[in-house]
Amino acid sequence: MKLTMVGTGYVGLVTAACFADMGNDVVCLDIDPRKIELLRKGESPIYEPGLSELLHKNIAAKRIRFTLDKAEAYRHAEVIFICVGTPSDEDGSADLQHVLAVARDIADELERIGPGAYTKTVVVKSTVPVGTSHSVRDLIRSRTKVPFHIADNPEFLKEGDAITDFSKPDRVVCGVDNEQAAAVMRELYEPFVRNGHPILVMDVRSAEMVKYASNAMLACKISFINEMANLCEKTGSDINSVRHGMCADKRIGDQFLYPGLGYGGSCFPKDTLAVVGMGKSVGFDCKLNAAVHEVNQDQRSHFWNKVLAEFPGGLKGRTLAFWGVAFKPRTDDIREAPSMTLMQRSLKAGAAVRAFDPVAMDNLSKELPAVHRSTDMYDCLTGADALLICTEWREFRSPDLDRVKLLLKRPLIVDGRNLYRCETMQQHGFDYASVGRATVRGSTR
Ligand SMILES: NC(=O)c1ccc[n+]([C@@H]2O[C@H](COP(=O)([O-])OP(=O)(O)OC[C@H]3O[C@@H](n4cnc5c(N)ncnc54)[C@H](O)[C@@H]3O)[C@@H](O)[C@H]2O)c1
Structure with a gap:
């Protein structure tokens, strides 16, 4: 099928690559020229395991291409997937400006093209509050008489496992208004559910709420x-x-x-x-x-208070080392990452901050240039008064503890991911604070 993906972020790019890999002909549209330029060179603007390989393979097979040209993208498609961001606005509710901007673009392009050989289906894949897909439908209808179908198809992939999650979903949820849209969605997704997992077809408002x-x-x-x-x-x-x-x-x-x-x-x-x-x-x-x-916001403060408790004289002039910046392992995504809150608080308190993350260093430097970019997990520890663990990357699970102790000025680890056994840390001479367990003291301060 001919598909257009609007938005080449974590969801749009993975969806595009996986559909292309099933033999579909996919055009990816974005408004960010930097992303499109990178993608045209075969480079992924995000880190997601397996994504680069999938992109290379399907670019070479000419099943996926990238454009900034709306007319080209919307003309191409039998099915248009809206995969743009829906961030929080000031009061916490979803900011729909990007979704609605895309709806206007689609309407104007449909109006220019006129009714074609087939009726296009517009699929909202972004996570949107109940009623939004129908607002998209009504907005398009207010600008053109050209018929189209609407569907809501929430995405459940997890960053870090996105390709597997998309390729072998536990379920596919499709909210539709009519049987024609349901048939299109079934045809597209059937190759992904040969494992027998269900394609759940329901009304649009329920599909929006499932997500x-x-x-x-x-x-x-x-x-x-x-x-x-x-x-x-x-x-x-x-x-x-x-x-x-x-x-x-x-x-x-x-x-x-x-x-x-x-x-x-x-x-x-x-x-x-x-x-x-x-x-x-x-x-x-x-x-x-x-x-x-x-409770979630308080958890960061709870951890931060543990750090402060270890420095009764304050953090001014101290150095804190951070292992892990990404909000979870196997991604470079640092949006709303607990590490960011903690690093900001550390800097504000007058501490110097060193950090290491296997893939998120570029994103960190853009957001917090004051943080020292360490070249590896051990370099990060040099001269630090404590190590704070924020992301449970695999390489942090079995470190050389003697080396860690040697590099730190004080053998103090505040572990936000409970990576180690308390007894082991005590035996190695660390002061070790973790989550939901008593702090152990191994140092002879
Ligand atoms: N990231 C996830 O793990 C995940 C999982 C499931 C669902 N979702 C949902 O999917 C949606 C997209 O999330 P994301 O993380 O992929 O977002 P993202 O911020 O990574 O990507 C959004 C992309 O859309 C582009 N864009 C914005 N306006 C555009 C327009 N008018 N035309 C073309 N492109 C435009 C941006 O330039 C950006 O590249 C959100 O609603 C999110 O809640 C995300």
Whole structure:
């Protein structure tokens, strides 16, 4: 099928590459000339495992191309996927300006082209509040009489595993107004669900809500375990043991129940707030989602207070080393990353900050140029008064602890991801603070 992807971000680019790989003919449109230039050279503007290889293969096969030209992109398509960002606006609700701008562009192009041999389908893939896909439909209809179908097709991929998630989805959700749109969506997605996982066709408003309900549930699990972890610290329980005891219950399971620094990234924070905003707009108080967000924000402060407690004389003149900048491993995405909040607070408190992340250093330098770019995880530690762990990258799991101790000025680790056993750290002579477990003292200060 001939497809147009509008927006070449984390979702648009992965979706485009995976559809092209199934034999579809895909055009990617963006308004960012830098991204299109990189993509035309075969370079991915984002880090996502497996994406570069998939792009190279499909560029070579001429199944995917990149353009800044709206007319070219919209003429090409039988199906247009809107994959632009829907960030939070000032009051937390979703900012729909990019989605609506695309809707206007599509309408104007449809009007220029006129009715063609087939009816185009406009698919909203961005995460949007209930009613938005119909607003897109109504906006296009207000500018052209050319017929088209509308669909909402929320995306569930996880950054870091995006290609696998897209290629082997647990489910595909399609919200449609008529059987023709349903048929188009089934045809497109059937090659991805040969494993028997369902394509769930439903009404548009329900499809829009599935995405928010799913993200809100996952965010809720993370805030839940963090609240329990903080309670464990007060009661002298160990969250790791509590977690194991609790997760052995099949009704609970063990996914998304890791204590830590709370969620970040471009989805959970904004989507939880958007649920609260959606509630407000219809006079309904989404108390649980508001609390999930509050607990998540507090988790960063809770961790920060642990750092401050280790420096009674303040942080002025101290050096803090950060392992991990990305909001989670296997991505370069630093949007809403807990590390960013903590580095900003460190700088504000007068500390020098050194950081290392395997793939997010370029993004970090753009956002916080005052942070020293370390060349590797050990270089990062040189002369630091403490190591703060913010992302659970694999290479941080089994470091050379003797080397770490030698490089740090003081053997202090504040671990926001519970990467190590407390006993091991104590034996190696570290002061080690983690989440939901008692701080151990191994140094002979
Ligand atoms: N990132 C994720 O893991 C993820 C997962 C599921 C769903 N989502 C949702 O998907 C949507 C996109 O997220 P993302 O992370 O890919 O965003 P992103 O910010 O990485 O990419 C958006 C792209 O859209 C482009 N764009 C903006 N306006 C445009 C226009 N008028 N025409 C053409 N291109 C335009 C931007 O230049 C940018 O390249 C959001 O609604 C998000 O909530 C994201």
